[in-house]
Amino acid sequence: MTTKVQMPVADADKTDRRDATSSGVSPALVLVAGWLVPGAGHALLGKWVRAALLMASIVGMFAIGIALAGKVYTFNTGEPLDMLGFAGDLGSGLLYLLARLLGWGQAPVLVAVADYGTKFIVVAGLLNIIAAVDAHSLASGRKQS
Amino acid sequence: MSLSHFSAVLLFSLFTSIVFGITQRAEPKTMVRFGALCFALFVVGTVAASWVMWLIKP
Numbered sequence: 225m226t227t228k229v230q231m232p233v234a235d236a237d238k239t240d241r242r243d244a245t246s247s248g249v250s251p252a253l254v255l256v257a258g259w260l261v262p263g264a265g266h267a268l269l270g271k272w273v274r275a276a277l278l279m280a281s282i283v284g285m286f287a288i289g290i291a292l293a294g295k296v297y298t299f300n301t302g303e304p305l306d307m308l309g310f311a312g313d314l315g316s317g318l319l320y321l322l323a324r325l326l327g328w329g330q331a332p333v334l335v336a337v338a339d340y341g342t343k344f345i346v347v348a349g350l351l352n353i354i355a356a357v358d359a360h361s362l363a364s365g366r367k368q369s
Numbered sequence: 370m371s372l373s374h375f376s377a378v379l380l381f382s383l384f385t386s387i388v389f390g391i392t393q394r395a396e397p398k399t400m401v402r403f404g405a406l407c408f409a410l411f412v413v414g415t416v417a418a419s420w421v422m423w424l425i426k427p
Binding site: 274351 | 374380384385388391392
């Protein structure tokens with residue numbers, strides 16, 4: 225005779241999430257990798273097409289922003305919009321570090337197209353954060369596929 | 370590098386829509402559909418806002 229033990233709902237939910245995490249990669253590692261290198265979080269999970277598209281989009285946007293002579297924000301405690309711009313730029317991870325090391329985006333913004341470039345750089349950072357959080361959700365099982 | 374204002378809109382919309390499509394939907398088919406919707410809304414919304422600004426200018 226076999227008896228079937230019914231699992232409590234909370235435990236069943238945890239098991240489902242564990243099953244969904246088939247990659248076995250730590251969600252925290254996926255989050256940090258996705259932040260540092262655009263698309264790396266999805267690549268760690270084996271989602272290569274998504275990783276390539278995310279990388280092309282975010283790096284492309286950042287590169288166009290730099291090419292348009294957009295501004296790369298530095299740490300500041302002045303205008304609130306400047307502080308938010310710095311927070312957005314930080315989202316690009318190693319791309320931001322590279323830009324600071326190579327002195328990109330330090331010229332003053334004089335034309336409208338350069339202001340567009342500034343926005344491209346900030347939005348690239350914000351999109352990278354969204355992508356890293358999405359990879360974390362996939363790794364933790366909160367997002368199914 | 371020099372871009373026209375409209376080509377800047379197109380590039381911004383394209384890249385942003387790709388990321389939105391991938392991150393906000395779970396299935397490839399719905400990702401493409403949502404990405405296309407975002408792209409269309411970005412472009413149409415920007416052109417519409419431009420016309421509104423032109424109409425209300427002093």
